[in-house]
Every structure is written in C-alpha cells, then in structure tokens.
Amino acid sequence: MSILKQWYDAIQEARSVEKIEEIRISVFGKKGVLAAEFARMKEAPDEEKAKIAQELNIHKNALMNELAARKIVLQTLELQEKMRAEAIDVTMFGASSQAGALHPVMQTMDRIVEYFSSMNFAVKTGTMVEDDFNNFEALNLPKYHPARDMQDTFYFKDEMLLRTHTSPVQIRTMMSSKPPIRMIAPGAVFRRDYDITHTPMFHQVEGLLVDKEGKVSFANLKFILEDFLKYMFGDVQVRFRPSFFPFTEPSAEVDISCVFCHGEGCRVCSKTGWLEVLGCGIVDPNVFAAVKYENVSGYAFGLGVERFAMLIHQIGDLRSLFEGDIKLLEQFR
Numbered sequence: 001m002s003i004l005k006q007w008y009d010a011i012q013e014a015r016s017v018e019k020i021e022e023i024r025i026s027v028f029g030k031k032g033v034l035a036a037e038f039a040r041m042k043e044a045p046d047e048e049k050a051k052i053a054q055e056l057n058i059h060k061n062a063l064m065n066e067l068a069a070r071k072i073v074l075q076t077l078e079l080q081e082k083m084r085a086e087a088i089d090v091t092m093f094g095a096s097s098q099a100g101a102l103h104p105v106m107q108t109m110d111r112i113v114e115y116f117s118s119m120n121f122a123v124k125t126g127t128m129v130e131d132d133f134n135n136f137e138a139l140n141l142p143k144y145h146p147a148r149d150m151q152d153t154f155y156f157k158d159e160m161l162l163r164t165h166t167s168p169v170q171i172r173t174m175m176s177s178k179p180p181i182r183m184i185a186p187g188a189v190f191r192r193d194y195d196i197t198h199t200p201m202f203h204q205v206e207g208l209l210v211d212k213e214g215k216v217s218f219a220n221l222k223f224i225l226e227d228f229l230k231y232m233f234g235d236v237q238v239r240f241r242p243s244f245f246p247f248t249e250p251s252a253e254v255d256i257s258c259v260f261c262h263g264e265g266c267r268v269c270s271k272t273g274w275l276e277v278l279g280c281g282i283v284d285p286n287v288f289a290a291v292k293y294e295n296v297s298g299y300a301f302g303l304g305v306e307r308f309a310m311l312i313h314q315i316g317d318l319r320s321l322f323e324g325d326i327k328l329l330e331q332f333r
C-alpha cells in the first residue's frame, strides 16, 4: 500500500486549494491511482482480493477525509490572506485635500469693513427682501420719481421688492435707534442688469454718520473717504465730482486716478485717467424727516464691492467673479 501512503504526505504538504484539487484528481480521477489499484487488484489471486479491496476502501475513505479537512484549512488560510491583503487601514493618511479660501469679493468686503471698524463704525444688516418705504420712499424717492429708474428693481407683490441698494439699512438703523449714529451696512443687493460690468446680484457697503446739527460737514466726509480710498488702493489721487442722489444734498461721486494707467488715460478709464468708485453726500433733510430725526446733520456714502475687487485685482469681466471657476479663484488665496 506504500503507493497510496505517499498521498497522505502530499495532502499535508499542499499549500493551496488548487493543489488539493490536483491531488484529488490524481487520486480519485478516472485515470487516478485508486482506479489503477482497483484494476491491479483484479489480477491478484482470488483469496487475496477481498483483503486488498478492504484495504483499498479504507485508504479511499481516509484519503477523502484528509483531502476534505485539508481543503477547509487551506480555504480558511486563503480567505484570511485575502482579507489581510485587501484590508483598508483607516488610520492611514488620505490623499491630501486642498484648503479653501475666501472669495475675492469677500476678501475685499472684509478689508472695507476692517477700515471702517477701525474708525468706530458699527456693522449693521437689514433684509434682502425689503419694502418700498425703506428702499425708496424714506430715502426721498417718492413713487413716480424719475430717479427710481436709476435702479431696475425686482418687485414682489404688496410693495415688496429685492433691495436695490444697502441704503435702506440707514433707514432701519435710524428708525430703531437714536442719534448719534456711525454705521456701515455691507450686503447683497439686486438689480435687473447683466453685462460685463453688471450682475443681477452684487454687494454694496453703505455708510452713515449722524450727529448733532452743525457737527457733520462735507469736509469730514471728504477726509474719511480719501483716507479710506488710500487704504484700499494705495497711493492714488482722489477727486470729488458734483452729482445727484435723492437721499443726499449736496451729493458727489468720487473718482480715483486710474489704477491701470496711473492717470495716463487708457481703455478702462475711457482715456479720462479717472475711475468712479463711490457715491456720497450730506444726508438730505427729507430723509431725516422720514425717520423723525430733528436737529441733526450727517453724511452718507455707498460703494460697490465687486467694482473695488475688480480694480484691486485688475479683473476685466465682472461676471468671472460669479462663475466659481477654481482656476481663477485659486489665484486669490
């Protein structure tokens, strides 16, 4: 029986399920050793046949059990090995992710707020959905006033609208507190406009200072705005041009020397050497009357944050600030 005994060792030495299968075929297959042994038995003398058959059957059963047992062991080992190889190490560092950064418009807004906070202006907010009174009426813009056309408004029903500027925050602040007032109002505003310098949503910062009658002058306004514009744009020239706003009288628009050509005259400044950056003025008495303020004086100003961001970063198309293009935004980390 030595010929069968060697297979016990082969089974114990097998290192894979595949090898077990090979052994099974070699031993139990049609052309396997067992078939050959049973064939040989037929040539043995009759009196030995029963003994040989009995012995062969014992080995047959024993080998079958050995094979099955070894197969289970190897299957378990192979599964363990597979699990080890495919295991996920949750303690390992992942692919590094990039940290985000503030949008250039928000960076500019923060810088504006930083300046006025340092000058003791409080930061106030209103609501984006406003009523006609706060957005227009109280700002000396009665119904049918032609200056309402300066701002293409998104209207809801019942005299509600999306605020077209941050000036209504002046009204809200004065209605809810007593003078003196020293505030700015940063926030989103909405107009029906869309081209390379206009988007339907943009950001403004409004400023308002109110104190006793005779205490606030145009000179005060001029000083702070000049100082502010130099803080924002560096060494630029600043000029005030007479203008009109319903909520201020007198009113002015403020220009800085062109940041692209330094006053030489170029395409951006339409060859004038100047860029308009904000509107301002002395608060109109009608505005104080609307909020029932008496014996006060004040100044106000308003500016567009996107315009500041475009001039600071020399961006040509305002709309690119709203496209969320990572390649563009990454430059402003």
Ligand code: DAH
Binding pocket: 164, 165, 166, 167, 206, 207, 245, 247, 248, 278, 279, 280, 281, 300, 301, 302, 303
């Ligand atoms: N509200 C004006 C606008 O949206 C900006 C502005 C101009 C605000 C002059 C002011 C001001 O307070 O005095 O165009």
